Amino acid sequence: MTKYVIGPDVAIRLAHDQAVIGDEHQILAPTLLRSQVLSSLYQAVDRGEMTKKDAGRRLNYVRGLRIRLLGDRVLQDVAWRVADQLGWPDTFFAEYVALTQLQADALITLDGQLAHAVKDLVTVAPIEALS
Numbered sequence: 001m002t003k004y005v006i007g008p009d010v011a012i013r014l015a016h017d018q019a020v021i022g023d024e025h026q027i028l029a030p031t032l033l034r035s036q037v038l039s040s041l042y043q044a045v046d047r048g049e050m051t052k053k054d055a056g057r058r059l060n061y062v063r064g065l066r067i068r069l070l071g072d073r074v075l076q077d078v079a080w081r082v083a084d085q086l087g088w089p090d091t092f093f094a095e096y097v098a099l100t101q102l103q104a105d106a107l108i109t110l111d112g113q114l115a116h117a118v119k120d121l122v123t124v125a126p127i128e129a130l131s
Contacts, residue, residue, distance in 0.1 A: 003028055007110075008033055009040075010109060027068070028104050029067050030096060032092065036092075080094070105125075106125035107122050
């Protein structure tokens with residue numbers, strides 16, 4: 001079984017595509033994923049980029065994904081070190097990197113800058129790896 005850490009960008013894209021994740025993959029994310037997805041969808045509705053109904057459908061899809069959400073002390077300690085090492089202003093993205101280092105095979109992100117920044121710390125995979 002291949003373990004992938006996904007961020008809110010990937011979760012929302014999977015929801016948009018109504019992607020089916022095979023049983024050979026396990027999805028992991030920090031617990032903050034739920035709040036970030038909710039906030040991103042809310043902001044998209046507020047900007048007029050999607051309807052509240054569409055946002056609700058995507059949120060329900062994400063809620064239904066088999067995602068193992070983690071956020072323990074060890075993850076937070078490693079995230080702190082990652083953010084410090086990379087000179088980031090906060091630890092949000094660092095939690096995804098830390099979780100990948102601790103428990104996953106690769107990080108999946110749609111953010112090219114993030115992928116480039118962490119390429120020496122974790123393996124970065126394309127979203128197509130989940131199909």
